[in-house]
Amino acid sequence: MGFRHEAFGYDGEEGFVARVTEFVRGGLAEDAAVLVVAPAQRLGPARKALGADADGVEFLDMLDVGHNPARIIPLWQDFLNRNAGRPCRGVGEPVHEGRGTAALVECHQHEVLLNVAFADTDWRLLCAYARPEPAPSRASHPWWDGASNPAFDARHRGCTLAQPLPEPFGPTALLRFDLDSVTGVREYVAGKARRHGLDADAVERLALAVHEVMVNSVDHGGGGGMLRLWAEDGDLVCEVRDEGVISDPLVGRRRPTLAQPRGRGMWMVNQLCDLAQVRSSPDFGTVVRLRIGETGTRQA
Known part of the structure:
Protein backbone atom coordinates (compact mmCIF):
# COMPACT_ATOMS: atom_id res chain seq x y z
CA MET A 1 0.00 0.00 0.00
CA GLY A 2 2.84 2.39 0.72
CA PHE A 3 2.60 5.39 3.03
CA ARG A 4 -1.02 6.46 3.49
CA HIS A 5 -1.05 9.99 4.90
CA GLU A 6 -4.66 10.77 5.72
CA ALA A 7 -6.50 13.50 7.62
CA PHE A 8 -9.97 14.13 8.98
CA GLY A 9 -11.88 17.06 10.42
CA TYR A 10 -13.81 16.76 13.65
CA THR A 21 -11.26 4.77 18.10
CA GLU A 22 -12.56 3.40 14.77
CA PHE A 23 -9.10 3.83 13.21
CA VAL A 24 -7.29 2.34 16.20
CA ARG A 25 -9.55 -0.70 16.43
CA GLY A 26 -9.08 -1.30 12.71
CA GLY A 27 -5.35 -1.42 13.33
CA LEU A 28 -5.62 -3.72 16.34
CA ALA A 29 -7.76 -6.10 14.27
CA GLU A 30 -4.82 -6.55 11.88
CA ASP A 31 -2.31 -6.86 14.75
CA ALA A 32 -0.82 -3.45 13.99
CA ALA A 33 1.33 -1.44 16.34
CA VAL A 34 -0.62 1.74 17.14
CA LEU A 35 0.63 5.09 18.49
CA VAL A 36 -1.67 8.05 19.22
CA VAL A 37 0.02 11.45 19.64
CA ALA A 38 -2.41 14.22 20.56
CA PRO A 39 -2.97 16.85 23.27
CA ALA A 40 -3.51 15.26 26.67
CA GLN A 41 -7.07 16.59 26.95
CA ARG A 42 -8.12 14.32 24.08
CA LEU A 43 -5.99 11.32 24.97
CA GLY A 44 -7.96 10.60 28.14
CA PRO A 45 -11.37 10.43 26.44
CA ALA A 46 -9.96 8.33 23.59
CA ARG A 47 -8.36 5.91 26.03
CA LYS A 48 -11.63 5.63 27.99
CA ALA A 49 -13.67 4.96 24.85
CA LEU A 50 -11.27 2.20 23.78
CA GLY A 51 -11.69 0.42 27.09
CA ALA A 52 -9.65 -2.78 27.28
CA ASP A 53 -8.38 -2.17 23.72
CA ALA A 54 -6.37 0.77 25.04
CA ASP A 55 -3.93 -1.71 26.60
CA GLY A 56 -2.59 -2.48 23.12
CA VAL A 57 -2.06 1.18 22.18
CA GLU A 58 0.75 3.65 22.95
CA PHE A 59 -0.33 7.21 23.85
CA LEU A 60 1.90 10.32 23.91
CA ASP A 61 1.10 13.95 24.67
CA MET A 62 1.72 16.12 21.60
CA LEU A 63 2.23 19.19 23.80
CA ASP A 64 5.25 17.43 25.27
CA VAL A 65 6.91 15.29 22.59
CA GLY A 66 5.91 17.53 19.68
CA HIS A 67 6.31 20.95 21.29
CA ASN A 68 8.86 21.70 18.57
CA PRO A 69 7.23 20.30 15.40
CA ALA A 70 10.64 19.35 13.98
CA ARG A 71 10.79 16.55 16.59
CA ILE A 72 7.68 14.76 15.31
CA ILE A 73 9.12 13.05 12.22
CA PRO A 74 11.92 11.43 14.27
CA LEU A 75 9.28 10.29 16.77
CA TRP A 76 7.35 8.50 14.01
CA GLN A 77 10.56 7.03 12.61
CA ASP A 78 11.48 5.64 16.03
CA PHE A 79 7.99 4.11 16.27
CA LEU A 80 8.44 2.38 12.91
CA ASN A 81 11.90 1.15 13.86
CA ARG A 82 10.62 -0.33 17.14
CA ASN A 83 7.91 -2.19 15.27
CA ALA A 84 9.76 -3.32 12.15
CA GLY A 85 8.00 -6.25 10.51
CA ARG A 86 4.54 -5.35 11.87
CA PRO A 87 1.77 -3.28 10.32
CA CYS A 88 1.86 0.21 11.87
CA ARG A 89 -0.78 2.87 12.40
CA GLY A 90 -0.41 6.32 13.91
CA VAL A 91 -2.73 9.14 14.89
CA GLY A 92 -1.28 12.65 15.16
CA GLU A 93 -2.64 16.08 15.99
CA PRO A 94 0.23 18.55 15.52
CA VAL A 95 -2.12 21.48 14.81
CA HIS A 96 -4.04 22.25 17.99
CA GLU A 97 -5.36 25.11 20.08
CA GLY A 98 -2.14 25.46 22.08
CA ARG A 99 0.02 26.51 19.12
CA GLY A 100 1.27 30.04 18.49
CA THR A 101 1.39 31.58 15.02
CA ALA A 102 5.00 30.64 14.22
CA ALA A 103 4.53 27.08 15.51
CA LEU A 104 1.43 26.64 13.34
CA VAL A 105 3.47 27.60 10.28
CA GLU A 106 6.01 24.93 11.19
CA CYS A 107 3.26 22.36 11.77
CA HIS A 108 2.10 22.83 8.18
CA GLN A 109 5.72 22.53 7.04
CA HIS A 110 5.90 19.30 9.02
CA GLU A 111 2.80 17.89 7.35
CA VAL A 112 4.29 18.50 3.90
CA LEU A 113 7.60 16.96 4.90
CA LEU A 114 5.92 13.79 6.18
CA ASN A 115 5.27 12.96 2.52
CA VAL A 116 9.00 13.25 1.83
CA ALA A 117 10.28 11.49 4.95
CA PHE A 118 8.05 8.41 4.58
CA ALA A 119 7.58 8.20 0.82
CA ASP A 120 9.22 4.74 0.70
CA THR A 121 7.59 3.27 3.81
CA ASP A 122 4.46 1.20 4.30
CA TRP A 123 2.16 2.39 7.11
CA ARG A 124 -0.86 4.58 7.86
CA LEU A 125 -0.89 7.96 9.58
CA LEU A 126 -4.16 9.71 10.41
CA CYS A 127 -3.95 13.44 11.23
CA ALA A 128 -6.72 15.13 13.21
CA TYR A 129 -7.92 18.70 12.60
CA ALA A 130 -10.57 20.54 14.60
CA ARG A 131 -13.06 22.22 12.28
CA PRO A 132 -12.85 24.59 10.55
CA GLU A 133 -9.67 22.99 9.23
CA PRO A 134 -6.85 25.40 8.34
CA ALA A 135 -6.54 25.84 4.58
CA PRO A 136 -2.97 24.44 4.23
CA SER A 137 -4.04 21.09 5.70
CA ARG A 138 -5.93 20.07 2.58
CA ALA A 139 -2.90 20.54 0.31
CA SER A 140 -0.59 18.31 2.36
CA HIS A 141 -2.70 15.14 2.74
CA PRO A 142 -3.17 12.73 -0.19
CA TRP A 143 -6.18 11.23 1.62
CA TRP A 144 -9.01 13.00 3.45
CA ASP A 145 -11.83 11.35 5.40
CA GLY A 146 -11.11 7.96 3.84
CA ALA A 147 -11.06 9.09 0.21
CA SER A 148 -8.47 10.35 -2.25
CA ASN A 149 -8.05 14.10 -1.71
CA PRO A 150 -8.31 16.17 -4.93
CA ALA A 151 -6.92 19.22 -3.07
CA PHE A 152 -3.59 17.47 -2.37
CA ASP A 153 -0.76 19.38 -4.06
CA ALA A 154 2.16 17.06 -4.78
CA ARG A 155 4.19 20.01 -6.10
CA HIS A 156 4.78 21.16 -2.50
CA ARG A 157 6.76 18.04 -1.59
CA GLY A 158 10.12 19.17 -0.27
CA CYS A 159 9.74 22.77 -1.47
CA THR A 160 9.08 24.27 1.95
CA LEU A 161 12.60 25.60 2.54
CA ALA A 162 12.16 28.37 -0.03
CA GLN A 163 9.21 30.02 1.72
CA PRO A 164 10.46 33.25 3.40
CA LEU A 165 9.73 34.10 7.03
CA PRO A 166 7.95 37.32 8.04
CA GLU A 167 10.06 40.24 9.18
CA PRO A 168 10.12 40.99 12.93
CA PHE A 169 8.26 43.87 14.54
CA GLY A 170 9.81 46.19 17.10
CA PRO A 171 13.43 46.72 18.18
CA THR A 172 15.94 44.28 16.71
CA ALA A 173 19.62 43.90 17.60
CA LEU A 174 21.90 43.13 14.66
CA LEU A 175 25.45 41.75 14.73
CA ARG A 176 27.76 40.37 12.07
CA PHE A 177 29.99 37.45 12.94
CA ASP A 178 32.85 35.38 11.57
CA LEU A 179 35.12 32.70 12.99
CA ASP A 180 36.92 35.13 15.30
CA SER A 181 33.76 36.64 16.77
CA VAL A 182 31.55 33.54 17.27
CA THR A 183 32.36 33.24 20.98
CA GLY A 184 31.75 36.94 21.66
CA VAL A 185 28.40 36.89 19.86
CA ARG A 186 27.38 33.78 21.79
CA GLU A 187 28.09 35.61 25.07
CA TYR A 188 26.12 38.61 23.83
CA VAL A 189 23.11 36.35 23.14
CA ALA A 190 23.44 34.76 26.60
CA GLY A 191 23.43 38.19 28.24
CA LYS A 192 20.34 39.25 26.32
CA ALA A 193 18.61 35.98 27.27
CA ARG A 194 19.30 36.54 30.97
CA ARG A 195 17.90 40.07 30.78
CA HIS A 196 14.85 38.74 28.96
CA GLY A 197 14.09 36.57 32.00
CA LEU A 198 15.17 33.12 30.84
CA ASP A 199 16.37 30.77 33.57
CA ALA A 200 19.94 29.47 33.57
CA ASP A 201 19.07 26.27 31.72
CA ALA A 202 17.22 28.10 28.94
CA VAL A 203 20.02 30.66 28.60
CA GLU A 204 22.57 27.89 28.12
CA ARG A 205 20.36 26.01 25.66
CA LEU A 206 19.80 29.08 23.51
CA ALA A 207 23.47 30.06 23.60
CA LEU A 208 24.53 26.53 22.59
CA ALA A 209 21.97 26.38 19.78
CA VAL A 210 23.03 29.78 18.43
CA HIS A 211 26.67 28.70 18.61
CA GLU A 212 25.93 25.56 16.56
CA VAL A 213 24.14 27.56 13.88
CA MET A 214 26.89 30.19 13.69
CA VAL A 215 29.56 27.50 13.33
CA ASN A 216 27.54 26.01 10.46
CA SER A 217 27.50 29.46 8.85
CA VAL A 218 31.27 29.76 9.21
CA ASP A 219 31.80 26.29 7.74
CA HIS A 220 29.16 26.24 5.01
CA GLY A 221 27.74 29.75 4.61
CA GLY A 222 30.63 31.80 3.35
CA GLY A 223 32.74 32.14 6.49
CA GLY A 224 30.25 34.03 8.63
CA GLY A 225 26.88 35.72 8.64
CA MET A 226 24.47 38.07 10.36
CA LEU A 227 22.62 37.55 13.65
CA ARG A 228 19.42 39.30 14.66
CA LEU A 229 17.80 39.16 18.10
CA TRP A 230 14.38 40.36 19.26
CA ALA A 231 11.45 39.61 21.58
CA GLU A 232 8.13 38.43 20.16
CA ASP A 233 4.99 37.12 21.89
CA GLY A 234 6.92 36.38 25.07
CA ASP A 235 9.65 34.46 23.24
CA LEU A 236 13.24 35.46 22.67
CA VAL A 237 13.95 35.02 18.96
CA CYS A 238 17.44 34.67 17.51
CA GLU A 239 17.98 34.50 13.76
CA VAL A 240 21.18 33.55 11.94
CA ARG A 241 21.48 34.35 8.24
CA ASP A 242 24.28 33.43 5.83
CA GLU A 243 25.00 33.00 2.11
CA GLY A 244 24.89 29.20 2.03
CA VAL A 245 22.08 27.08 0.61
CA ILE A 246 20.60 23.96 2.23
CA SER A 247 19.31 21.38 -0.24
CA ASP A 248 17.94 18.79 2.23
CA PRO A 249 14.35 19.66 3.26
CA LEU A 250 14.62 17.22 6.18
CA VAL A 251 17.69 18.87 7.72
CA GLY A 252 17.65 18.37 11.51
CA ARG A 253 14.73 15.92 11.34
CA ARG A 254 16.69 12.67 11.08
CA ARG A 255 18.21 11.16 14.20
CA PRO A 256 22.00 11.04 13.65
CA THR A 257 23.79 7.72 13.93
CA LEU A 258 26.78 7.05 16.18
CA ALA A 259 28.94 6.45 13.12
CA GLN A 260 27.93 9.72 11.48
CA PRO A 261 30.96 12.05 11.45
CA ARG A 262 29.03 15.30 10.82
CA GLY A 263 25.52 16.65 10.45
CA ARG A 264 24.48 16.73 14.11
CA GLY A 265 24.22 20.52 14.44
CA MET A 266 20.63 21.13 13.35
CA TRP A 267 19.47 17.97 15.13
CA MET A 268 20.93 19.37 18.34
CA VAL A 269 19.33 22.75 17.70
CA ASN A 270 15.88 21.14 17.41
CA GLN A 271 16.36 19.38 20.75
CA LEU A 272 17.49 22.58 22.48
CA CYS A 273 14.90 25.10 21.26
CA ASP A 274 11.14 25.41 21.57
CA LEU A 275 10.98 26.16 17.86
CA ALA A 276 13.49 26.19 15.01
CA GLN A 277 12.52 27.55 11.59
CA VAL A 278 14.82 26.84 8.64
CA ARG A 279 14.50 28.52 5.26
CA SER A 280 16.97 28.35 2.39
CA SER A 281 17.07 29.40 -1.24
CA PRO A 282 19.60 30.69 -3.78
CA ASP A 283 17.58 33.92 -3.71
CA PHE A 284 18.28 34.75 -0.05
CA GLY A 285 20.74 32.16 1.34
CA THR A 286 19.93 30.35 4.58
CA VAL A 287 17.94 31.65 7.54
CA VAL A 288 17.67 29.75 10.85
CA ARG A 289 15.30 31.31 13.38
CA LEU A 290 15.33 29.99 16.96
CA ARG A 291 12.79 30.57 19.73
CA ILE A 292 12.76 29.92 23.46
CA GLY A 293 9.86 30.98 25.69
CA GLU A 294 10.34 33.32 28.60
CA THR A 295 9.45 30.62 31.12
CA GLY A 296 12.54 28.71 30.06
CA THR A 297 10.66 25.40 30.38
CA ARG A 298 12.03 22.61 28.24
CA GLN A 299 9.34 20.58 26.48
CA ALA A 300 11.18 17.43 25.45
Missing part, protein backbone atom coordinates in the same frame (compact mmCIF):
# COMPACT_ATOMS: atom_id res chain seq x y z
CA ASP A 11 -16.34 18.71 15.68
CA GLY A 12 -15.65 18.59 19.41
CA GLU A 13 -14.33 15.83 21.60
CA GLU A 14 -16.93 13.29 20.52
CA GLY A 15 -16.00 13.68 16.86
CA PHE A 16 -12.32 13.17 17.64
CA VAL A 17 -12.93 10.12 19.80
CA ALA A 18 -15.30 8.45 17.34
CA ARG A 19 -12.92 8.63 14.37
CA VAL A 20 -9.78 7.79 16.35
Whole structure:
Protein backbone atom coordinates (compact mmCIF):
# COMPACT_ATOMS: atom_id res chain seq x y z
CA MET A 1 0.00 0.00 0.00
CA GLY A 2 2.84 2.39 0.72
CA PHE A 3 2.60 5.39 3.03
CA ARG A 4 -1.02 6.46 3.49
CA HIS A 5 -1.05 9.99 4.90
CA GLU A 6 -4.66 10.77 5.72
CA ALA A 7 -6.50 13.50 7.62
CA PHE A 8 -9.97 14.13 8.98
CA GLY A 9 -11.88 17.06 10.42
CA TYR A 10 -13.81 16.76 13.65
CA ASP A 11 -16.34 18.71 15.68
CA GLY A 12 -15.65 18.59 19.41
CA GLU A 13 -14.33 15.83 21.60
CA GLU A 14 -16.93 13.29 20.52
CA GLY A 15 -16.00 13.68 16.86
CA PHE A 16 -12.32 13.17 17.64
CA VAL A 17 -12.93 10.12 19.80
CA ALA A 18 -15.30 8.45 17.34
CA ARG A 19 -12.92 8.63 14.37
CA VAL A 20 -9.78 7.79 16.35
CA THR A 21 -11.26 4.77 18.10
CA GLU A 22 -12.56 3.40 14.77
CA PHE A 23 -9.10 3.83 13.21
CA VAL A 24 -7.29 2.34 16.20
CA ARG A 25 -9.55 -0.70 16.43
CA GLY A 26 -9.08 -1.30 12.71
CA GLY A 27 -5.35 -1.42 13.33
CA LEU A 28 -5.62 -3.72 16.34
CA ALA A 29 -7.76 -6.10 14.27
CA GLU A 30 -4.82 -6.55 11.88
CA ASP A 31 -2.31 -6.86 14.75
CA ALA A 32 -0.82 -3.45 13.99
CA ALA A 33 1.33 -1.44 16.34
CA VAL A 34 -0.62 1.74 17.14
CA LEU A 35 0.63 5.09 18.49
CA VAL A 36 -1.67 8.05 19.22
CA VAL A 37 0.02 11.45 19.64
CA ALA A 38 -2.41 14.22 20.56
CA PRO A 39 -2.97 16.85 23.27
CA ALA A 40 -3.51 15.26 26.67
CA GLN A 41 -7.07 16.59 26.95
CA ARG A 42 -8.12 14.32 24.08
CA LEU A 43 -5.99 11.32 24.97
CA GLY A 44 -7.96 10.60 28.14
CA PRO A 45 -11.37 10.43 26.44
CA ALA A 46 -9.96 8.33 23.59
CA ARG A 47 -8.36 5.91 26.03
CA LYS A 48 -11.63 5.63 27.99
CA ALA A 49 -13.67 4.96 24.85
CA LEU A 50 -11.27 2.20 23.78
CA GLY A 51 -11.69 0.42 27.09
CA ALA A 52 -9.65 -2.78 27.28
CA ASP A 53 -8.38 -2.17 23.72
CA ALA A 54 -6.37 0.77 25.04
CA ASP A 55 -3.93 -1.71 26.60
CA GLY A 56 -2.59 -2.48 23.12
CA VAL A 57 -2.06 1.18 22.18
CA GLU A 58 0.75 3.65 22.95
CA PHE A 59 -0.33 7.21 23.85
CA LEU A 60 1.90 10.32 23.91
CA ASP A 61 1.10 13.95 24.67
CA MET A 62 1.72 16.12 21.60
CA LEU A 63 2.23 19.19 23.80
CA ASP A 64 5.25 17.43 25.27
CA VAL A 65 6.91 15.29 22.59
CA GLY A 66 5.91 17.53 19.68
CA HIS A 67 6.31 20.95 21.29
CA ASN A 68 8.86 21.70 18.57
CA PRO A 69 7.23 20.30 15.40
CA ALA A 70 10.64 19.35 13.98
CA ARG A 71 10.79 16.55 16.59
CA ILE A 72 7.68 14.76 15.31
CA ILE A 73 9.12 13.05 12.22
CA PRO A 74 11.92 11.43 14.27
CA LEU A 75 9.28 10.29 16.77
CA TRP A 76 7.35 8.50 14.01
CA GLN A 77 10.56 7.03 12.61
CA ASP A 78 11.48 5.64 16.03
CA PHE A 79 7.99 4.11 16.27
CA LEU A 80 8.44 2.38 12.91
CA ASN A 81 11.90 1.15 13.86
CA ARG A 82 10.62 -0.33 17.14
CA ASN A 83 7.91 -2.19 15.27
CA ALA A 84 9.76 -3.32 12.15
CA GLY A 85 8.00 -6.25 10.51
CA ARG A 86 4.54 -5.35 11.87
CA PRO A 87 1.77 -3.28 10.32
CA CYS A 88 1.86 0.21 11.87
CA ARG A 89 -0.78 2.87 12.40
CA GLY A 90 -0.41 6.32 13.91
CA VAL A 91 -2.73 9.14 14.89
CA GLY A 92 -1.28 12.65 15.16
CA GLU A 93 -2.64 16.08 15.99
CA PRO A 94 0.23 18.55 15.52
CA VAL A 95 -2.12 21.48 14.81
CA HIS A 96 -4.04 22.25 17.99
CA GLU A 97 -5.36 25.11 20.08
CA GLY A 98 -2.14 25.46 22.08
CA ARG A 99 0.02 26.51 19.12
CA GLY A 100 1.27 30.04 18.49
CA THR A 101 1.39 31.58 15.02
CA ALA A 102 5.00 30.64 14.22
CA ALA A 103 4.53 27.08 15.51
CA LEU A 104 1.43 26.64 13.34
CA VAL A 105 3.47 27.60 10.28
CA GLU A 106 6.01 24.93 11.19
CA CYS A 107 3.26 22.36 11.77
CA HIS A 108 2.10 22.83 8.18
CA GLN A 109 5.72 22.53 7.04
CA HIS A 110 5.90 19.30 9.02
CA GLU A 111 2.80 17.89 7.35
CA VAL A 112 4.29 18.50 3.90
CA LEU A 113 7.60 16.96 4.90
CA LEU A 114 5.92 13.79 6.18
CA ASN A 115 5.27 12.96 2.52
CA VAL A 116 9.00 13.25 1.83
CA ALA A 117 10.28 11.49 4.95
CA PHE A 118 8.05 8.41 4.58
CA ALA A 119 7.58 8.20 0.82
CA ASP A 120 9.22 4.74 0.70
CA THR A 121 7.59 3.27 3.81
CA ASP A 122 4.46 1.20 4.30
CA TRP A 123 2.16 2.39 7.11
CA ARG A 124 -0.86 4.58 7.86
CA LEU A 125 -0.89 7.96 9.58
CA LEU A 126 -4.16 9.71 10.41
CA CYS A 127 -3.95 13.44 11.23
CA ALA A 128 -6.72 15.13 13.21
CA TYR A 129 -7.92 18.70 12.60
CA ALA A 130 -10.57 20.54 14.60
CA ARG A 131 -13.06 22.22 12.28
CA PRO A 132 -12.85 24.59 10.55
CA GLU A 133 -9.67 22.99 9.23
CA PRO A 134 -6.85 25.40 8.34
CA ALA A 135 -6.54 25.84 4.58
CA PRO A 136 -2.97 24.44 4.23
CA SER A 137 -4.04 21.09 5.70
CA ARG A 138 -5.93 20.07 2.58
CA ALA A 139 -2.90 20.54 0.31
CA SER A 140 -0.59 18.31 2.36
CA HIS A 141 -2.70 15.14 2.74
CA PRO A 142 -3.17 12.73 -0.19
CA TRP A 143 -6.18 11.23 1.62
CA TRP A 144 -9.01 13.00 3.45
CA ASP A 145 -11.83 11.35 5.40
CA GLY A 146 -11.11 7.96 3.84
CA ALA A 147 -11.06 9.09 0.21
CA SER A 148 -8.47 10.35 -2.25
CA ASN A 149 -8.05 14.10 -1.71
CA PRO A 150 -8.31 16.17 -4.93
CA ALA A 151 -6.92 19.22 -3.07
CA PHE A 152 -3.59 17.47 -2.37
CA ASP A 153 -0.76 19.38 -4.06
CA ALA A 154 2.16 17.06 -4.78
CA ARG A 155 4.19 20.01 -6.10
CA HIS A 156 4.78 21.16 -2.50
CA ARG A 157 6.76 18.04 -1.59
CA GLY A 158 10.12 19.17 -0.27
CA CYS A 159 9.74 22.77 -1.47
CA THR A 160 9.08 24.27 1.95
CA LEU A 161 12.60 25.60 2.54
CA ALA A 162 12.16 28.37 -0.03
CA GLN A 163 9.21 30.02 1.72
CA PRO A 164 10.46 33.25 3.40
CA LEU A 165 9.73 34.10 7.03
CA PRO A 166 7.95 37.32 8.04
CA GLU A 167 10.06 40.24 9.18
CA PRO A 168 10.12 40.99 12.93
CA PHE A 169 8.26 43.87 14.54
CA GLY A 170 9.81 46.19 17.10
CA PRO A 171 13.43 46.72 18.18
CA THR A 172 15.94 44.28 16.71
CA ALA A 173 19.62 43.90 17.60
CA LEU A 174 21.90 43.13 14.66
CA LEU A 175 25.45 41.75 14.73
CA ARG A 176 27.76 40.37 12.07
CA PHE A 177 29.99 37.45 12.94
CA ASP A 178 32.85 35.38 11.57
CA LEU A 179 35.12 32.70 12.99
CA ASP A 180 36.92 35.13 15.30
CA SER A 181 33.76 36.64 16.77
CA VAL A 182 31.55 33.54 17.27
CA THR A 183 32.36 33.24 20.98
CA GLY A 184 31.75 36.94 21.66
CA VAL A 185 28.40 36.89 19.86
CA ARG A 186 27.38 33.78 21.79
CA GLU A 187 28.09 35.61 25.07
CA TYR A 188 26.12 38.61 23.83
CA VAL A 189 23.11 36.35 23.14
CA ALA A 190 23.44 34.76 26.60
CA GLY A 191 23.43 38.19 28.24
CA LYS A 192 20.34 39.25 26.32
CA ALA A 193 18.61 35.98 27.27
CA ARG A 194 19.30 36.54 30.97
CA ARG A 195 17.90 40.07 30.78
CA HIS A 196 14.85 38.74 28.96
CA GLY A 197 14.09 36.57 32.00
CA LEU A 198 15.17 33.12 30.84
CA ASP A 199 16.37 30.77 33.57
CA ALA A 200 19.94 29.47 33.57
CA ASP A 201 19.07 26.27 31.72
CA ALA A 202 17.22 28.10 28.94
CA VAL A 203 20.02 30.66 28.60
CA GLU A 204 22.57 27.89 28.12
CA ARG A 205 20.36 26.01 25.66
CA LEU A 206 19.80 29.08 23.51
CA ALA A 207 23.47 30.06 23.60
CA LEU A 208 24.53 26.53 22.59
CA ALA A 209 21.97 26.38 19.78
CA VAL A 210 23.03 29.78 18.43
CA HIS A 211 26.67 28.70 18.61
CA GLU A 212 25.93 25.56 16.56
CA VAL A 213 24.14 27.56 13.88
CA MET A 214 26.89 30.19 13.69
CA VAL A 215 29.56 27.50 13.33
CA ASN A 216 27.54 26.01 10.46
CA SER A 217 27.50 29.46 8.85
CA VAL A 218 31.27 29.76 9.21
CA ASP A 219 31.80 26.29 7.74
CA HIS A 220 29.16 26.24 5.01
CA GLY A 221 27.74 29.75 4.61
CA GLY A 222 30.63 31.80 3.35
CA GLY A 223 32.74 32.14 6.49
CA GLY A 224 30.25 34.03 8.63
CA GLY A 225 26.88 35.72 8.64
CA MET A 226 24.47 38.07 10.36
CA LEU A 227 22.62 37.55 13.65
CA ARG A 228 19.42 39.30 14.66
CA LEU A 229 17.80 39.16 18.10
CA TRP A 230 14.38 40.36 19.26
CA ALA A 231 11.45 39.61 21.58
CA GLU A 232 8.13 38.43 20.16
CA ASP A 233 4.99 37.12 21.89
CA GLY A 234 6.92 36.38 25.07
CA ASP A 235 9.65 34.46 23.24
CA LEU A 236 13.24 35.46 22.67
CA VAL A 237 13.95 35.02 18.96
CA CYS A 238 17.44 34.67 17.51
CA GLU A 239 17.98 34.50 13.76
CA VAL A 240 21.18 33.55 11.94
CA ARG A 241 21.48 34.35 8.24
CA ASP A 242 24.28 33.43 5.83
CA GLU A 243 25.00 33.00 2.11
CA GLY A 244 24.89 29.20 2.03
CA VAL A 245 22.08 27.08 0.61
CA ILE A 246 20.60 23.96 2.23
CA SER A 247 19.31 21.38 -0.24
CA ASP A 248 17.94 18.79 2.23
CA PRO A 249 14.35 19.66 3.26
CA LEU A 250 14.62 17.22 6.18
CA VAL A 251 17.69 18.87 7.72
CA GLY A 252 17.65 18.37 11.51
CA ARG A 253 14.73 15.92 11.34
CA ARG A 254 16.69 12.67 11.08
CA ARG A 255 18.21 11.16 14.20
CA PRO A 256 22.00 11.04 13.65
CA THR A 257 23.79 7.72 13.93
CA LEU A 258 26.78 7.05 16.18
CA ALA A 259 28.94 6.45 13.12
CA GLN A 260 27.93 9.72 11.48
CA PRO A 261 30.96 12.05 11.45
CA ARG A 262 29.03 15.30 10.82
CA GLY A 263 25.52 16.65 10.45
CA ARG A 264 24.48 16.73 14.11
CA GLY A 265 24.22 20.52 14.44
CA MET A 266 20.63 21.13 13.35
CA TRP A 267 19.47 17.97 15.13
CA MET A 268 20.93 19.37 18.34
CA VAL A 269 19.33 22.75 17.70
CA ASN A 270 15.88 21.14 17.41
CA GLN A 271 16.36 19.38 20.75
CA LEU A 272 17.49 22.58 22.48
CA CYS A 273 14.90 25.10 21.26
CA ASP A 274 11.14 25.41 21.57
CA LEU A 275 10.98 26.16 17.86
CA ALA A 276 13.49 26.19 15.01
CA GLN A 277 12.52 27.55 11.59
CA VAL A 278 14.82 26.84 8.64
CA ARG A 279 14.50 28.52 5.26
CA SER A 280 16.97 28.35 2.39
CA SER A 281 17.07 29.40 -1.24
CA PRO A 282 19.60 30.69 -3.78
CA ASP A 283 17.58 33.92 -3.71
CA PHE A 284 18.28 34.75 -0.05
CA GLY A 285 20.74 32.16 1.34
CA THR A 286 19.93 30.35 4.58
CA VAL A 287 17.94 31.65 7.54
CA VAL A 288 17.67 29.75 10.85
CA ARG A 289 15.30 31.31 13.38
CA LEU A 290 15.33 29.99 16.96
CA ARG A 291 12.79 30.57 19.73
CA ILE A 292 12.76 29.92 23.46
CA GLY A 293 9.86 30.98 25.69
CA GLU A 294 10.34 33.32 28.60
CA THR A 295 9.45 30.62 31.12
CA GLY A 296 12.54 28.71 30.06
CA THR A 297 10.66 25.40 30.38
CA ARG A 298 12.03 22.61 28.24
CA GLN A 299 9.34 20.58 26.48
CA ALA A 300 11.18 17.43 25.45
